[in-house]
Structures are given as structure tokens and as C-alpha cells.
Amino acid sequence: MSDNTQPRTRVRLRDVADLVGVTAAAASMALADSPRISDKTKRAVRAAATQLGYVPSSAGRALRSQRAGAIALIVPNTTQHVFGHSYFMHVLTGVSSVANERDTQVLVSTNPDEAHGLAAYERVMRSKSADGAIVTSAAVTDLNVERLSQSGLPVVLIGNFPYLSTSVSVGIDDVGASRSITEHLIEVHGRTRLLHVTGPMDHQTAIDRREGFLAAVAAHDLADASRVVEGDFSEEAGRDAVLGLGRDLTGFDGIVFANDDMAFGGLRALKSLGVSVPQDISIVGFDDFGLSRLTTPGITTVRVPAERMARVATERLFDLIEGSKPGPSHQELAVTLVLRESCGCESKADDA
Amino acid sequence: MSDNTQPRTRVRLRDVADLVGVTAAAASMALADSPRISDKTKRAVRAAATQLGYVPSSAGRALRSQRAGAIALIVPNTTQHVFGHSYFMHVLTGVSSVANERDTQVLVSTNPDEAHGLAAYERVMRSKSADGAIVTSAAVTDLNVERLSQSGLPVVLIGNFPYLSTSVSVGIDDVGASRSITEHLIEVHGRTRLLHVTGPMDHQTAIDRREGFLAAVAAHDLADASRVVEGDFSEEAGRDAVLGLGRDLTGFDGIVFANDDMAFGGLRALKSLGVSVPQDISIVGFDDFGLSRLTTPGITTVRVPAERMARVATERLFDLIEGSKPGPSHQELAVTLVLRESCGCESKADDA
DNA sequence: TGCACTTGCTTTATCGTTAAAGCACATTAC
DNA sequence: GTAATGTGCTTTAACGATAAAGCAAGTGCA
Numbered sequence: 001m002s003d004n005t006q007p008r009t010r011v012r013l014r015d016v017a018d019l020v021g022v023t024a025a026a027a028s029m030a031l032a033d034s035p036r037i038s039d040k041t042k043r044a045v046r047a048a049a050t051q052l053g054y055v056p057s058s059a060g061r062a063l064r065s066q067r068a069g070a071i072a073l074i075v076p077n078t079t080q081h082v083f084g085h086s087y088f089m090h091v092l093t094g095v096s097s098v099a100n101e102r103d104t105q106v107l108v109s110t111n112p113d114e115a116h117g118l119a120a121y122e123r124v125m126r127s128k129s130a131d132g133a134i135v136t137s138a139a140v141t142d143l144n145v146e147r148l149s150q151s152g153l154p155v156v157l158i159g160n161f162p163y164l165s166t167s168v169s170v171g172i173d174d175v176g177a178s179r180s181i182t183e184h185l186i187e188v189h190g191r192t193r194l195l196h197v198t199g200p201m202d203h204q205t206a207i208d209r210r211e212g213f214l215a216a217v218a219a220h221d222l223a224d225a226s227r228v229v230e231g232d233f234s235e236e237a238g239r240d241a242v243l244g245l246g247r248d249l250t251g252f253d254g255i256v257f258a259n260d261d262m263a264f265g266g267l268r269a270l271k272s273l274g275v276s277v278p279q280d281i282s283i284v285g286f287d288d289f290g291l292s293r294l295t296t297p298g299i300t301t302v303r304v305p306a307e308r309m310a311r312v313a314t315e316r317l318f319d320l321i322e323g324s325k326p327g328p329s330h331q332e333l334a335v336t337l338v339l340r341e342s343c344g345c346e347s348k349a350d351d352a
Numbered sequence: 353m354s355d356n357t358q359p360r361t362r363v364r365l366r367d368v369a370d371l372v373g374v375t376a377a378a379a380s381m382a383l384a385d386s387p388r389i390s391d392k393t394k395r396a397v398r399a400a401a402t403q404l405g406y407v408p409s410s411a412g413r414a415l416r417s418q419r420a421g422a423i424a425l426i427v428p429n430t431t432q433h434v435f436g437h438s439y440f441m442h443v444l445t446g447v448s449s450v451a452n453e454r455d456t457q458v459l460v461s462t463n464p465d466e467a468h469g470l471a472a473y474e475r476v477m478r479s480k481s482a483d484g485a486i487v488t489s490a491a492v493t494d495l496n497v498e499r500l501s502q503s504g505l506p507v508v509l510i511g512n513f514p515y516l517s518t519s520v521s522v523g524i525d526d527v528g529a530s531r532s533i534t535e536h537l538i539e540v541h542g543r544t545r546l547l548h549v550t551g552p553m554d555h556q557t558a559i560d561r562r563e564g565f566l567a568a569v570a571a572h573d574l575a576d577a578s579r580v581v582e583g584d585f586s587e588e589a590g591r592d593a594v595l596g597l598g599r600d601l602t603g604f605d606g607i608v609f610a611n612d613d614m615a616f617g618g619l620r621a622l623k624s625l626g627v628s629v630p631q632d633i634s635i636v637g638f639d640d641f642g643l644s645r646l647t648t649p650g651i652t653t654v655r656v657p658a659e660r661m662a663r664v665a666t667e668r669l670f671d672l673i674e675g676s677k678p679g680p681s682h683q684e685l686a687v688t689l690v691l692r693e694s695c696g697c698e699s700k701a702d703d704a
Numbered sequence: 705t706g707c708a709c710t711t712g713c714t715t716t717a718t719c720g721t722t723a724a725a726g727c728a729c730a731t732t733a734c
Numbered sequence: 735g736t737a738a739t740g741t742g743c744t745t746t747a748a749c750g751a752t753a754a755a756g757c758a759a760g761t762g763c764a
Contacts, residue, residue, distance in 0.1 A: 010480065012719095012721090022742095023745080024722085025721090025723090025744070025746090026742085026744075028721065028722050028723090029722080029743090035741095036742065038741080038742060038743085041742080041743085055475055057480050057721075058414075058420070058479040058480060059411050059414035059420065059721095060720030060721040060722090061721055062411035062721095062749090063409075063411040063415050063719090063720075063721075063749045063750065063751095064720075064721045064722055064723085065722080065749085066749070068410070070459070070481070073460075085441040085642075086437045088441065089437040089441070096462050100463045105481055107422070107457050108444065109458075110444065110445070110458075120452065123407055124457065126407035127408060128362070128410060129410040129421075129422070264646065268646075268648055271648070272648070290437075294587060294620075296620055296623070296624075364749095365751065365752090374712095375715080376751075376752085377713085377714070377751090377753090380752050381712095381752080384752085387711095388711075388712065389712070389713075390713085393712080409749085409750050411751095412719095412751040413752085414719090414751095415750075415751075416718075416719055416750075416751045416752055417752080706764095707762105707763090708763085708764105710760080710761070710762090711758105711759085712757105712759090714758095715754100715755080716756085717753090718754105719751095719752100720749105721749090723747090723748090724745105724747085725746075726743105726744080727743090727745090728741105728742095728743090728744095729740100729742090730739100730740080730742105731738105732738085733737085733738075734735100734736100734737095734738100
């Protein structure tokens with residue numbers, strides 16, 4: 001019943017070599033396609049390896065080569081809450097697919113508990129469990145991230161980190177994108193009295209998106225009729241921002257939410273108040289990680305290419321690990337404006 | 353400017369030992385608190401280790417101990433649906449926190465494509481990169497999962513796998529839960545003409561939830577007035593199921609969706625048709641991974657304790673790795689019925 | 705005083721892999 | 735015909751950590 005090509009015990013290179021009748025070193029060279037090994041032996045070794053189901057021991061290889069064959073994806077726990085699950089999944093997908101192309105494992109370090117006086121992810125790096133790290137931090141300042149990125153170990157950050165300007169990072173132009181989507185409301189839909197609901201202001205994205213909003217209203221001389229309310233990226237914050245306005249709500253004809261979750265919360269609140277979107281008020285979000293596509297009306301938003309950011313970041317990380325290409329320290333990817341119904345643009349007859 | 357306790361190069365146990373003036377072996381025994389080492393030396397070694405920032409090399413340790421110090425979280429069928437992301441994140445959180453308690457790394461293997469003739473996650477195990485694996489597969493039969501779970505390596509599955517009865521797994525009672533929520537509609541809300549929208553029928557959860565629905569309607573003699581429609585767990589499927597009924601829709605007064613995403617899609621479709629929920633039709637979902645809380649009305653659903661399932665599964669995995677406690681091969685966790693408005697139960701004045 | 709036992713280290717060996725050096729034997733060069 | 739050059743392997747050593755065995759020096763006991 002049992003497949004006899006299935007190894008009962010772990011197969012070492014030694015076992016493959018024994019089967020062929022050479023030493024382990026010769027087998028190693030054979031599998032590495034060394035010119036010093038005859039074709040005949042190479043074929044024999046490869047056949048034996050396949051037959052026995054040989055897979056190199058990662059520990060042996062790591063020890064010998066001083067390479068773990070793994071990269072770490074580091075998620076400070078604050079990030080989990082602030083960015084949604086979808087963002088993280090996109091990042092994971094991107095990192096995984098590039099890592100896979102390089103036969104590299106992905107190690108996810110998500111718990112920053114100070115287990116032994118060192119943050120978990122610092123231990124990961126110091127123990128050489130990973131050759132480098134992708135860090136998805138949201139906070140403006142995170143001491144651990146700072147230490148890590150300045151430790152000399154290969155680290156690539158996803159996001160914008162003006163305070164860590166020497167670090168290698170991949171992000172988007174939050175300021176420009178936020179300005180663009182705000183100007184869409186102003187120029188295309190003629191909205192003039194705008195509200196902005198920010199993310200938590202200790203997050204760089206929140207700071208930047210607010211700056212883009214302010215630049216847009218200032219450029220169109222609408223600063224007097226506009227207002228900024230602080231939120232925290234949660235749908236409750238979006239709801240509360242709208243409900244908290246009370247009768248002031250009628251003073252606005254457009255709301256720029258700093259992310260889609262808040263836009264969703266705000267949309268529900270507006271509906272519950274009998275305000276119709278986009279007729280009475282236009283709203284827009286930011287991110288396009290899934291939710292904004294599903295609401296009624298669909299939320300006009302900025303698509304953040306999370307998976308591509310992760311792919312680019314991972315490729316940069318491999319460059320760093322291999323010691324090649326210094327390249328620019330910060331890279332910015334283009335974003336797309338996704339026009340749906342919540343701003344006043346027509347539906348593309350998506351529904352039946 | 354630079355902190356002089358920061359090691360410039362990698363610190364080996366050898367370096368710690370040299371500083372104290374003993375051999376690496378003695379230092380190793382000192383850190384392991386061996387009774388054969390004097391207290392004085394132990395203190396000196398520990399102090400030196402701290403001073404130099406010594407962290408044991410995972411490769412060296414893995415090779416010597418034949419333990420990788422890592423477990424793999426394997427996700428064969430990468431979730432495409434947006435809210436499948438939440439499920440995965442809950443699982444990741446649960447696995448991570450237990451692994452963290454044991455000073456174990458978590459390796460995420462999500463790519464099912466066969467790089468060298470072996471699925472990526474089979475290589476992970478065979479290369480001894482991980483000491484065991486948690487597998488979250490939804491499919492009824494997955495050849496790779498089957499091979500993996502029968503390879504003799506420590507593997508714990510999350511979900512129900514009747515076809516892999518010898519495997520260790522942790523799941524919930526989908527049949528019972530589905531029956532309960534269906535009976536809630538029947539007994540509490542007097543619904544008698546029920547529709548069930550299933551998941552993809554090659555998923556065990558879909559099969560089980562349908563079975564629970566059928567058991568409930570049969571027990572109440574409502575089989576004649578009930579119908580089952582096949583879906584695929586996506587919100588589009590929920591929408592299409594509702595729209596596809598055409599004028600038959602009026603024949604139903606309750607819909608049991610096999611998950612929340614479809615319930616959400618169905619809810620939107622019903623609204624667009626001018627059908628009010630729960631007045632005209634009661635609906636319920638399944639999962640409670642976040643979405644069902646956010647809709648209006650909130651969707652009554654079954655809370656699947658994904659994070660706890662993952663925690664339990666990971667603890668079982670460590671038992672297997674350590675060779676202790678055979679325990680039951682399949683474990684089932686309790687679920688909770690979460691009553692919201694979509695079934696007709698009162699809102700708990702959650703909103704302002 | 706002599707022998708066993710304890711204490712506290714050091715030496716040795718091993719995990720699996722692979723670069724580098726070593727070493728027969730065959731081939732070519734002049 | 736002897737030296738240089740190839741060819742195709744084997745031997746050696748090292749990566750870092752740590753059990754196990756070894757071995758001095760000190761202690762206890764008769």
C-alpha cells in the first residue's frame with residue numbers, strides 16, 4: 001500500500017551519495033553542476049536524489065552558507081489594527097510570490113512582545129533565522145523599527161518614513177494622491193465645502209493624506225469652507241465624524257475620508273441621517289482593499305497597490321541581501337484613482 | 353554616537369566564552385543552567401552574553417538539535433475573497449501567539465505551485481525548515497494535503513476532514529451550527545419557507561452547512577417549501593442567488609446563507625429589489641469575521657472562533673512535535689449564535 | 705594514606721552541507 | 735621521455751551549538 005519511493009527517514013546527501021557510490025562532496029558538486037564532475041556521475045546523482053526524494057537540509061545549508069534562505073515579514077502589532085486585514089494579505093501575497101521565485105521561505109513575525117529583552121523581530125534577525133526583513137510599520141516613530149533599520153541588516157520598509165530617510169523603503173505619494181482625489185471632488189463635481197476625516201495622526205499616511213487635502217483646498221481657495229476632523233481609520237471613527245457634526249453637517253457638500261473603512265462608516269451614518277450620497281454629499285475614500293467596491297453606492301477611492309509595493313520591496317530586499325544595486329533609498333509607486341458612484345460619477349452598470 | 357554595546361559583527365557563543373575565559377562548551381552549559389557549572393561562571397557567562405548581545409544561531413542549533421525551531425502555516429488554496437482575508441488573519445494571530453510562547457518562528461507557506469516537482473510546502477517540511485505544520489485547507493480532497501498529513505510529519509489540520517479521519521484536526525460542528533441557526537429562523541421567527549445558498553460543494557464546510565440546513569427543515573416538516581441553491585462563498589454568488597430567483601423570491605420568507613459574504617451580497621440584492629430585511633425576508637449568515645457586524649441591518653450569524661481554533665491547533669501541534677499526548681484525533685470547538693437584526697431580533701441599541 | 709566521589713571545567717564528536725585542497729591517473733606537449 | 739595540464743574524484747575543514755566523555759584538582763571517608 002505504501003509508496004516505496006517514500007523515504008521512511010530523513011534523506012541526507014550522504015544517502016544519495018552512498019547509493020551512487022561516491023562521497024557526499026562529489027554528490028554536492030554533481031547537484032551544483034560542477035564542471036569537475038563527469039556527466040555520467042551527475043546523471044546518476046540526480047537520479048538517486050529524485051529516487052530517494054532528497055531535499056537539502058535547510059539547517060545544514062544555512063550553517064555552511066551563512067544564509068538562512070528565509071526573509072522575515074515584520075508586522076508590529078499596532079499595524080494590524082490600523083491597516084486592515086486585507087492590506088496585510090496583499091502584502092503577504094506579494095512578499096510570498098517573490099520569495100517563492102527565489103526559493104526562499106517567508107517568516108512572519110507579528111508579535112513584538114519583549115520576550116527576552118529584545119523585540120521578537122530583533123531576535124529573528126540576530127539569530128540569523130532570516131537574511132533580511134520587510135517591515136510594514138505605520139507609526140511615524142517606532143523605536144524598534146528604527147533600531148532594526150539602522151542595525152546594518154538588510155531591511156526594506158513599506159510606507160513612507162521621512163524620519164528614517166536613510167532607510168530603504170517603498171511607498172506611494174500619499175500627499176499627491178490625496179490632493180488628486182480632493183481635486184476630483186472640487187473640479188469634476190463642483191464641491192466647494194469639504195470635510196476631511198484623518199487617520200491617527202501618529203501615522204505618516206494620516207499626516208500625508210491630510211496634507212494633500214489641505215493643499216487641494218488651499219489651491220482652490222476653499223480653505224475657509226473646509227474643515228479637518230481627526231479619526232483613526234476605523235469605520236466607527238467615520239461614523240462618529242459624521243454624527244459628531246450635528247447640524248454643521250449641512251455646511252458640507254463633500255467628505256474626503258483618509259481611508260475606505262471610515263468612508264464606509266461615514267456612508268452608513270449619512271444614510272441613517274437621510275442624507276443621500278452622492279446627491280447631497282459626495283464622499284471619497286482611500287485604499288481600495290475591497291470594501292469600497294462592495295458598498296452601495298460604491299466608494300470612489302485611491303487604489304493603493306499593496307501587493308505590488310510588497311513585490312517591489314521584496315525585490316529590493318533581495319538586492320540588499322545580495323549586496324548589489326544600492327539604488328534609490330526610497331521608491332514611490334503610482335496609484336490609480338478609482339471612480340465609483342459615491343463622488344457623483346456614473347456607475348459602470350456593474351449591477352444587474 | 354554609536355552605541356558601543358551594539359555588536360558590529362555577528363556574535364557567536366565562542367565570543368561570549370572567550371570574553372569570560374572558558375570554552376564554548378562551558379558557556380553553552382552555563383546558559384543551559386547545568387549543575388556542572390559553578391554559579392560564578394554562570395553569572396559571568398550570562399553577563400557576557402547580555403553585554404555582547406548574544407543570540408544563538410538558529411542554524412547551528414537546528415543542525416545540532418534536529419529541531420528547526422519553527423512551524424509552518426500552510427495555506428494551499430490562497431483565499432481570493434476579500435473577507436477570506438479576515439479568517440486567515442485570525443488564524444495567523446492564533447498560531448503566532450502560541451508559537452511565540454514557545455519561542456518558535458512561524459513560517460507561512462502559501463504558494464501551491466510546484467517549484468521542483470514538489471509543492472512548496474512539501475519542500476518546507478522535507479527540508480526540515482519547520483518541525484510541523486498547521487494546514488488550513490478548505491477543499492474536501494487535496495492530494496498534497498493528504499500526502500502531507502500521511503507523511504508521518506507532525507501536521508494538524510484546521511477544519512473538518514472526514515476523508516482524512518486519521519489526521520489530527522481542529523474544527524467546529526458545522527452541521528449542528530447550521531441546523532441551530534436555521535431552527536432559530538423557524539422557531540423564534542416563525543419562518544417556514546426557507547432558501548439555503550451553499551458554498552462550493554467541494555468544500556467540506558459547504559457540505560456540512562447544507563446538511564445542517566436540510567436536517568432543520570426536515571425536522572420541522574418544511575422540506576417541501578424549502579430550496580437549496582449552490583453558491584461559492586462570494587458576495588456575488590449571494591447576489592446572484594437572490595436575483596436568480598426572479599418571481600420565485602416571494603415564495604420564501606427566510607434565507608440561510610452558508611457564509612456572511614454571500615449574506616451581504618444577498619442583502620444588497622434584496623434591498624435593490626425593494627424587499628425589506630427582516631420584515632419581508634429574514635436572512636442569516638455564517639462566520640462573523642467582521643463584515644456581518646457592519647451591514648445595515650447587522651447580519652445574524654454563527655461566530656466561528658477562528659483564532660481559538662488556531663490556538664488549539666497549534667497547541668496540539670506542539671504536543672505532536674514533542675511526541676506526547678496522542679489525544680483525540682479530531683477536536684470540535686463550540687460556536688456562538690450572534691443575534692443581530694437581519695433575522696428579526698431586536699437591535700441592541702448599538703448605534704447612536 | 706589511599707580510594708572513591710564530587711566539582712568544574714576541557715576535549716571530542718556530531719548534526720548536513722559544501723568550498724578548497726589533495727591526489728591518483730590519463731592525456732597532451734615538446 | 736619527462737614535464738605540464740586535465741579529469742574526476744576523495745579528503746579535509748568549517749559553519750555554530752551542544753551532548754557526552756574525559757580529566758585534573760579538591761573533598762570525604764575509612
